Amino acid sequence: MTREEIAERYKVPISILKAYEEWVFAGKRQDAGSAYGDEDVRCLGQMMCMLNLGFSIENIERYLRLQQSGVQAAPMCLQMLLKKRQELLEEIHGLEERIGCLDSMRQELLAGAVHEG
Numbered sequence: 200m201t202r203e204e205i206a207e208r209y210k211v212p213i214s215i216l217k218a219y220e221e222w223v224f225a226g227k228r229q230d231a232g233s234a235y236g237d238e239d240v241r242c243l244g245q246m247m248c249m250l251n252l253g254f255s256i257e258n259i260e261r262y263l264r265l266q267q268s269g270v271q272a273a274p275m276c277l278q279m280l281l282k283k284r285q286e287l288l289e290e291i292h293g294l295e296e297r298i299g300c301l302d303s304m305r306q307e308l309l310a311g312a313v314h315e316g
Contacts, residue, residue, distance in 0.1 A: 201233040211243050215250070219243060222260050223267075252283055 200208070202216050219242065224234075235243075243265060249259045262279055265272035 200240070202235070205235050205240065205243065209240065209243065209247075211247060215243070215246060218256060218260070219246060222263065252287070254283060 202213065202220075205211055206213055206216060219239070220312055223239070223242070246259050246263070249262065250256075256280065265276050265279075282306070
């Protein structure tokens with residue numbers, strides 16, 4: 200598949216495809232934009248998932264390079280994923296606290312409306 204086909208079919212931004220090509224295809228292919236295989240599609244899917252989770256481009260590159268380096272990289276990759284998971288859980292906790300504040304304010308307003316009515 201070509202870069203344009205991948206971008207259209209999988210909704211991957213061209214900027215992400217170019218970054219991927221620089222990391223993965225560097226020095227390996229004459230025209231990186233014209234030769235995406237199944238493994239490339241899998242890696243791009245991981246990249247898009249990681250972007251959606253809030254990973255930086257630098258950390259995505261690091262993760263993919265670690266994965267490509269072999270099985271011994273699994274603990275480091277897992278550590279990256281666990282760190283992001285913890286960050287997301289902390290975000291959720293913060294949002295739950297904010298929702299609690301909103302609910303309290305809402306209850307106060309509703310209670311006041313009942314007493315006025």
